[in-house]
Amino acid sequence: MAIIWKIKTVMLGEAGSGKSCVINRLINNQYDEFGSATIGAQFLTKDIGENNKLEIWDTAGQERYRALIPMYLRNAQIICLVVSLEKNMDEIEYEKNYWLNYLGLHNSMSKHHKKILLYNKSDLNPDFKFVHDERFDNTCIVSCKTNVGIDLFMNSLESTIHNIKDSIDKNMDMIIPPIKVDSQSDNNEKKGMLQFTYSYGQNIMKCNIL
Ligand SMILES: Nc1nc2c(ncn2[C@@H]2O[C@H](COP(=O)(O)OP(=O)(O)OP(=O)(O)O)[C@@H](O)[C@H]2O)c(=O)[nH]1
Ligand SMILES: [Mg+2]
Numbered sequence: 001m002a003i004i005w006k007i008k009t010v011m012l013g014e015a016g017s018g019k020s021c022v023i024n025r026l027i028n029n030q031y032d033e034f035g036s037a038t039i040g041a042q043f044l045t046k047d048i049g050e051n052n053k054l055e056i057w058d059t060a061g062q063e064r065y066r067a068l069i070p071m072y073l074r075n076a077q078i079i080c081l082v083v084s085l086e087k088n089m090d091e092i093e094y095e096k097n098y099w100l101n102y103l104g105l106h107n108s109m110s111k112h113h114k115k116i117l118l119y120n121k122s123d124l125n126p127d128f129k130f131v132h133d134e135r136f137d138n139t140c141i142v143s144c145k146t147n148v149g150i151d152l153f154m155n156s157l158e159s160t161i162h163n164i165k166d167s168i169d170k171n172m173d174m175i176i177p178p179i180k181v182d183s184q185s186d187n188n189e190k191k192g193m194l195q196f197t198y199s200y201g202q203n204i205m206k207c208n209i210l
Contacts, residue, residue: 002051007161008110009054010072012099013082015061018120021144022082023058026154031144040065041072048154052161054078070106077110077164078157079103081136082118085125092119100135112167114160118142122149137163 011019020038024030027046038060046054057072059065073079081099083092096117103109117136122128123143130139138156142149 005052005161005165007048007052007054007078007164008076009056009078009080009157010076011056011058011080011082012069012103013061013118014084014095015063017061017082017084017095018144019061019080019082020058022080022118022120022142022150022153023056025142025144025147025150029147029150031147033145037062038065040068048158048161054157069102070108073103073106074108075110077113078116078160079109079113080116080118082120085119085121085128085141096133096135112164114138114164116140116153116156116160118153120144122146 011023013019015037020035020042021031023044024032024035027044038058041057041059044056044058046056048054057076059069059072081096083095085092087095103115114137115135117133117139119128119130119139119141121143122141123146128141130141132139138160140149140153140156142153144150
């Protein structure tokens, strides 16, 4: 019996910072210089290892969609904040503070959520070096254009998933009981797959048993 962990992941950041490009690199290893702005949000998945599936919400950075974001943040386990290195350091600090404050105001993430900071567009600022910001669990410098750093981002996701599972284990005195069995959709029945939602404190993880 194989267990598939579903990890809810949310891409956050200003319009044009490169959230959709990062996801396009991660999933398809493609780069679209003329891609259009995200409307509302898009949903994608990425398998990591044999039994982890990232369920990714790529949110829209445009102000007019901001009211929707708390909905996507609900029970999120990984939050990736994307900032663009075409901005100057003051602007970047402002954005980081803005989004961290935003997350504080809409504090509906999982208890064990992790935050990854992505400095994107490193091709426009090749000498950039970061000082670790302890408000984030991990930091990566990437360029979707040149593909630099995307492999490190992938490694960072893997270790983040590991840490999330670890922190859940340490807080458990016994195996988390399934509190709710999602109705098995037609699709799942065809694959002989059961889906459970496990809950522990504020933490909710979905899990498929094949
Ligand atoms: N030079 C450079 N340009 C990039 C890079 N990544 C993205 N871009 C450019 O930035 C544009 C915006 O990227 P998107 O991924 O659409 O930005 P977004 O954050 O998803 O924007 P919204 O959907 O509006 O929130 C792209 O169309 C590219 O032209 C990069 O690594 N280097
Ligand atoms: Mg987008």
